[in-house]
Amino acid sequence: MKKIVNDVNNVEEEMIQGLVKSAPKKLRKLDYGTIVVRADKKEDKVALVSGGGSGHEPAHAGYVGTGMLDCAVAGTVFTSPTPDQVLEGIKAVATDKGVLCVVKNYTGDVMNFEMAIEMAADEDIKADYVVVNDDVAVRDSLYTTGRRGVAGTIFVHKIAGAKAKQGAELPEVKAVAEKVIANVRSMGMAIEPCTVPAAGKPGFELADDEMEIGIGIHGEPGTHREKMRPANEIAKMLVDQILADLDYKGHEVVVLINGMGGTPLMELYIVNNFVQDYLKEQGISVYDTMVGNYMTSIEMAGFSITLLRLDDEMKALYDAPADTLAWKK
Structure with a gap:
């Protein structure tokens, strides 16, 4: 380590x-x-x-x-x-x-x-x-x-x-x-685990051709493991599970493509490219999008997708000024 x-x-x-x-x-x-x-x-x-x-x-x-x-x-x-x-x-x-x-x-x-x-x-x-x-x-x-x-x-x-x-x-x-x-739902995945400093070893192991679906943010394994797929297929799998849980159709949403700490922005933007087009196909209007590291799992390589379904009150409060190290609006 x-x-x-x-x-x-x-x-x-x-x-x-x-x-x-x-x-x-x-x-x-x-x-x-x-x-x-x-x-x-x-x-x-x-x-x-x-x-x-x-x-x-x-x-x-x-x-x-x-x-x-x-x-x-x-x-x-x-x-x-x-x-x-x-x-x-x-x-x-x-x-x-x-x-x-x-x-x-x-x-x-x-x-x-x-x-x-x-x-x-x-x-x-x-x-x-x-x-x-x-x-x-x-x-x-x-x-x-x-x-x-x-x-x-x-x-x-x-x-x-x-x-x-x-x-x-x-x-x-x-x-x-x-x-x-x-009104908010999320799901994540990982291609590499993270290592807690005091533990000195990864929380789980993945082969080079494997990914973990449904991971949490504490280095814990997900729901299942499967072979790697292209980014669009992974993103669709996560979005489909989110949409199956809450009806977003006809609503405006905020999209959060969240890096888990070790994922390049290049890859997060590739995921976002698909998510934007796919939501449009589903009749879901994207009000705003956030891409980056917002809630990580040390250096885990992977990402999560979050969709927030808005109403007028939440939209106005979301747009209200804020000034923090990680969120400026």
Whole structure:
């Protein structure tokens, strides 16, 4: 294993410090844990907190900033942050309007965020949460009961963040976050696994002519393995499963072609070339498209496709200004 690190036991701390130092006017790190907050604390509006294991960069700290998250809490690689860490993040950004936590559907994340919210209530902090479960690949996995939360989480950050910025009350911000969750679906694949620094070996193995379909974002294998196919056939397989799960016809959608960390943009654009034409054939209008690394799995080679079905409210909130390291609009 070759990694450009100093000490596998200090990867997360050094990574978060480096991230904050890249934008010191916008971000700061709390003294406790690997927690990133906005440098200018938001007042009199609902605060948004998200997080999860490290290894998904730019998620989640890359989405802390104006119009999106107020705080991102990072655990160790592919491991949920502890309830104490989440609580510190909530306390750092809490306002009189309350806090909404955006949690991906993994057992550890849900349990630890729930505990942190209960602890916050003991300190008279009003907090609530939503659980993102956009992955259509599996109903249950080693990590979850129900569907996993993957790249569609980014749209929850964006749209709920814009609603909070407008001054909406906590139940209204939660409602629009849940609307995004109800209208977003994703599915991914990989041609090469990733290696967790502390583990020192890949999470699974693939032959040169194999691909893994339905992977998650923690280096876990997918639903099945098969021989490599051309990019268009792979993309069609993923899109078909998404369209079979939710009726997008007659709607405008945002398309996210998300790299898993080790995939060249060249290949992501080839995938997008097919996806755009195929959706048009299906009577689905593309409102906007995002191509790049938005929620990764360290250096895994592969990609995921996410489709967000829009209504007028979500479209306006999606278009609202935002300024973060990983999303500028």
